[in-house]
Amino acid sequence: MDQSVFLKKFVRPDSLEFQREFLENGRLQSVPEERIIASEGDKLAHFPLVVDGLVRVYKIGETGREITLYHIGPGEGCILSASCLLSDEPFPALAETVEDSLLILVPRNVFKDWIDRYKAWREYVFRLLARRLGAILTTIEEVAFMRMDARIAAYLMKESQKKGPKLPLTHGDIARELGTAREVVSRILKDFERRGYLHLSRKSIEIVDAQKLRRTMRLAHEPGKYLTA
Amino acid sequence: MDQSVFLKKFVRPDSLEFQREFLENGRLQSVPEERIIASEGDKLAHFPLVVDGLVRVYKIGETGREITLYHIGPGEGCILSASCLLSDEPFPALAETVEDSLLILVPRNVFKDWIDRYKAWREYVFRLLARRLGAILTTIEEVAFMRMDARIAAYLMKESQKKGPKLPLTHGDIARELGTAREVVSRILKDFERRGYLHLSRKSIEIVDAQKLRRTMRLAHEPGKYLTA
Known part of the structure; x- marks a missing residue:
């Protein structure tokens, strides 16, 4: 252009x-x-x-x-x-x-x-x-309203619409995008992997079960759930 | 006007x-x-x-x-x-x-x-x-960056600049202002009272130690501290 x-x-x-x-x-x-x-x-x-x-x-x-x-x-x-x-x-x-x-x-x-x-x-x-x-x-x-796990799920789904299921993202990239600490991102991604939503490898994240990941996006904050820092 | x-x-x-x-x-x-x-x-x-x-x-x-x-x-x-x-x-x-x-x-x-x-x-x-x-x-x-206790402290200090140390605020007012649950506000305010920063009564909050409250405003999120929901 x-x-x-x-x-x-x-x-x-x-x-x-x-x-x-x-x-x-x-x-x-x-x-x-x-x-x-x-x-x-x-x-x-x-x-x-x-x-x-x-x-x-x-x-x-x-x-x-x-x-x-x-x-x-x-x-x-x-x-x-x-x-x-x-x-x-x-x-x-x-x-x-x-x-x-x-x-x-x-x-x-x-x-x-x-x-x-x-x-x-x-x-x-x-x-x-x-x-x-x-x-x-x-x-x-x-x-203000979404838990960090929901925000990470939403971010991964948005990126996969542009780039397909295999995303060239590091945990640090996601932390910078969402304003949180890398340790928090790593903990949540490992939890997603354990549940079978995605597969983690060096410098990339592959979405395995988009439907389950999408369901996670709907989690809002609830009092007593401290998953946001 | x-x-x-x-x-x-x-x-x-x-x-x-x-x-x-x-x-x-x-x-x-x-x-x-x-x-x-x-x-x-x-x-x-x-x-x-x-x-x-x-x-x-x-x-x-x-x-x-x-x-x-x-x-x-x-x-x-x-x-x-x-x-x-x-x-x-x-x-x-x-x-x-x-x-x-x-x-x-x-x-x-x-x-x-x-x-x-x-x-x-x-x-x-x-x-x-x-x-x-x-x-x-x-x-x-x-x-994104401040813990909820720091945000409540900042909000009370800002309001007290306009209205003096005795603020006609309910816990619900503060929750609506900051996008959190009333239970979370109540828990943090009670903690502030226990530390001698303020005195709580029905429908009002009186700031007793502005200096200590101000110090609380500087608390940023740290990984592992889940005080934000």
Whole structure:
């Protein structure tokens, strides 16, 4: 995908003028995997759009544990960046490439100017925003209401829809995704293996009984069950 | 506070035309306390602004437990409503008045039209948005990384800054605020009382040793400590 495909497919320009400005001002940049593109406290100079690849936005807690807020895939922009640029606030999280990625960087003033001048750009940014707010609320619900074993089951099922039953995930990957400790993930995965839901090997997890794993997803917190730390 | 005070103080109109339209189109409505003003799945007809009073936006989990996403106080609008109106998505939570409240209701089409036509309105909505996103991320961090005893301590300290050391709160109030079970809140509060941090009586909680309570706020999750359900 190049800039003009990105523009037509996702932003849907409402004028030739905007189309021209988008191609002129949006700078393409390749970023290798596992590179931090924004840190907590940064004053942002650009609004980043993902053409190819994947960016993870996350927080680190006091004990060094991480929790993923959301991922930004092809066609999407980082809504937390939009919010920071529009309000002149520093970036409140970390953003890191998960894969080799191709980004379009729209300079701060251009981003704001387009919000004022182009309805198509406003609508694009608001669409992103609404979808993302929904995803963030789902995260809050899961973290607050679901037991950790249910959250791990839900995460594995979601990943297997994209990648098939054999998932190239380490226990540490899952811990970082869900904001828990690796020991907790290992304990729960071993329990799942013992029950015959999945098979563990070095650097991969194979789902053996998707139906039983799916049933585990429905476990909500109950008072007296302390399975969440 | 009336509509024109609200407008000048918070929205800061950029034209007489906008000022006139705001006063013409924004309908004032009194809502008594504990009234649901939007439910999950609602198609919203208005963007609500709070002139006086307080609105709580929250989610209910499968077990019936609630978690507060944020409060909307005087001068603020509901950003989740803005996002739904702009994206034509249904409302994904519940909004309920905590106190007798006075709202300004801006009809859906007027709200969208102003976003296109008035920079002052766009900036007002974006300011709300950025502040709110920050608050929601803080909620995710607290839910994911802090132990429930630390979250209760933090909540009591925050409330006492507004209302003094004697807080008119029930255990159920705190449970609804933090997304946990009342039994869990009662157990932790009794533990705090035993340690001399506070004194419990019917329908109120008095903070006796704020310094010790504050120290409790720093407890993060550690693997093997299951104090969160």
